Amino acid sequence: MKKVLSIILGGGAGTRLYPLTKYRAKPAVSLAGKYRLIDIPVSNCINSEILKIYVLTQFNSASLNRHISKAYNFSQFSDGFVEVLAAQQTPENPSWFQGTADAVRKYLWLFEEWDVDEYLILSGDHLYRMDYQHFVQRHRETGADVTLSVVPIGYKTASSFGLIKIDENGRVVEFSEKPKGDALTEMEVDTTTLGLSPDQAKDKPFIASMGIYLFKKEVLVNLLKQYVDQTDFGKEIIPSCAKDHNIQAYLFDGYWEDIGTIEAFYTSNLALTKQPAPDFSFYKEDAPIYTRSRYLPPSxxxxxxxxxxxxxxxxxxxxxxxxxxxxxxxxxxxxxxxxxxxxxxxxxxxxxxxxxxxxxxxxxxxxxxxxxxxxxxxxxxxxxxxxxxxxxxxxxxxxxxxxxxxxxxxxxxxxxxxxxxxxxxxxxx
CATH class of the missing domain: 2.160.10.10 (Hexapeptide repeat proteins)
Known part of the structure; x- marks a missing residue:
């Protein structure tokens, strides 16, 4: 895992989460009373022994900077770090981040300096617990250029995600970003091949990208330099390279929720109170979710x-x-x-x-x-x-x-x- 560099994307202006994003970046929004959304991907990285972590952001990043600087200080005897990279204007790049791929491209000069084999691209507004070591292992075993983490989903939310089709070897053969109408219907697949029961497959006939990507270092560098006009991974970069690159799908079978809207944020938080056990639990000693220590008295x-x-x-x-x-x-x-x-x-x-x-x-x-x-x-x-x-x-x-x-x-x-x-x-x- 020392050969993996993690890049967490802080998202755009967070208009769907407004007004919670009026004064803060999306990853800095509170979660479960004491955490922030950014704690989820950072903790997943730490628990997976991936300790080189950058967070890219450009909107209202003051509280996010403060939280990360106070929460994540690794030992001086370790090369681990969690560092915020805010959008900046330079003579070569006078504009702000234009999308996920553009954000990574503008700091590519920094990422290239690291002696790593893979770049792990994560989103800062998802709720899930994942051991990325299995993800990386699958990527290396299949010799993939890119590996996407995917989940089966139903009709209700399908048009909000990038949908894929895979062959019998798990290779991605088609990718469509947020399709609607006939384009959505064309992305239906038999998800029993993923291990779902016939009833489950009927309810979840689509395979959705979670927005979690693992790239070979040289592949990502080449793609960002080759497709200089393309600014987004899901909409442009990955569909463009699907035919001539080995893109593999990694099935994630745990709880995962995209907290991109007020309704999803509200529902996900209240679901944590579910008895006897919520779908996502913070009570897991072998994979804790970390946050800032505040030394507050008991309630x-x-x-x-x-x-x-x-x-x-x-x-x-x-x-x-x-x-x-x-x-x-x-x-x-x-x-x-x-x-x-x-x-x-x-x-x-x-x-x-x-x-x-x-x-x-x-x-x-x-x-x-x-x-x-x-x-x-x-x-x-x-x-x-x-x-x-x-x-x-x-x-x-x-x-x-x-x-x-x-x-x-x-x-x-x-x-x-x-x-x-x-x-x-x-x-x-």
């Missing part, structure tokens, strides 16, 4: 009713009811609150009790969730100040709305309260 629960929920460290909850929800770091929930089917991201810092009392005395809203508030089917971003007797329940069942002036958006019926927003006493959303 304090005073006369609360908590069911099917995750409560992160450093929280103070008083005389409230929380059901099927994820509560993030340093979150304060006061008396007579009801939190259901919601994700509360917590706070970046503590507001002292004395300051909270002074704010209330001055007519200002303290940090946290005020007395008598009800929150259902919502995401409350960090440092939000929600007043007393607020109803965040999407009363009129609105699917889409943009009320940034009032501190919230509605996406797929989910109310998203902005970071640092102030929701006044008695307001109903």
């Amino acid at each position: 304090k629960l005073q006369d609360c009713q908590i069911t099917e929920s995750i409560i992160s460290e450093g929280c103070i909850l008083k005389n409230c009811r929380v059901h099927h929800s994820v509560v993030g770091l340093r979150q304060r929930i006061t008396a007579d609150c009801v939190i259901e089917d919601s994700l509360l991201m917590g706070a970046d810092y503590y507001e002292p009790m004395s300051e909270s009392s002074q704010n209330r005395t001055k007519g200002k809203i303290p940090m946290g969730i005020g007395e008598g508030t009800t929150i259902r089917n919502a995401i409350i971003d960090k440092n939000a100040r929600v007043g007393r007797n607020v109803q965040i329940i999407n009363k009129e069942s609105v699917e889409e709305s943009e009320r940034e002036d009032l501190g919230f958006y509605i996406r797929s019926g989910i109310v998203v309260v902005l970071k640092n927003a102030v929701i006044p006493d008695g307001m109903t959303i």
Whole structure:
């Protein structure tokens, strides 16, 4: 694994995850109360003994830089590192990243300096646990130029992914990026050849690329220099080289979720509360998910009713009811609150009790969730100040709305309260 260099793509502006990406890069969005999305691919790399890791990003990268610098410091006796490479303008490349392949191309001069055999290209917004050692082993055994990690999927999401067809040896013979209509129908395959049962194959007749690529070093270098006008791996580079390169498919049979939209992000987080065991679990000692150490105190629960929920460290909850929800770091929930089917991201810092009392005395809203508030089917971003007797329940069942002036958006019926927003006493959303 010392001969593998990992390159994690931070994604574009993250418009589908907006407003969670208003102040942060997509990989820096919170996950499961205490983690960030970037922790998933980085931890997978570390657990797979791949310790040379670059993260490419260009939008709102300040919080991502801060998180990585504080979370991942390897021993000085190791050559391991996790380093952010932000988009930069140079005399040769005056423009920003134009796509996944373009981002890698613009830092190719740096990647070429490493004495490695393969480049592992990863996405920064997926939730899964994977041992890349098996992936690399399959790549080397088949003598592949490129290996794609793939999963079988159904009709509902098929048009959102790159779909492939393979031959009996697992070689990719056709690749179509996000096909629709007749083009989608043409990509149907018999997935029983992948080991699925007939019933499973009926529900999942497509093979989707996970956006995880392993390239031979010289192959990637040549492709990026040959197809200089092509800016994206999935849409252009891989379809262009499918005929004259050995592209292999590696079947991933574990849990995998693309967290690219508000709905997917919300659903994936709440799925972590599932009993007795969620599809993705952070409770795995031989493959832990790492994150920044914050040295916060244990959470304090005073006369609360908590069911099917995750409560992160450093929280103070008083005389409230929380059901099927994820509560993030340093979150304060006061008396007579009801939190259901919601994700509360917590706070970046503590507001002292004395300051909270002074704010209330001055007519200002303290940090946290005020007395008598009800929150259902919502995401409350960090440092939000929600007043007393607020109803965040999407009363009129609105699917889409943009009320940034009032501190919230509605996406797929989910109310998203902005970071640092102030929701006044008695307001109903």
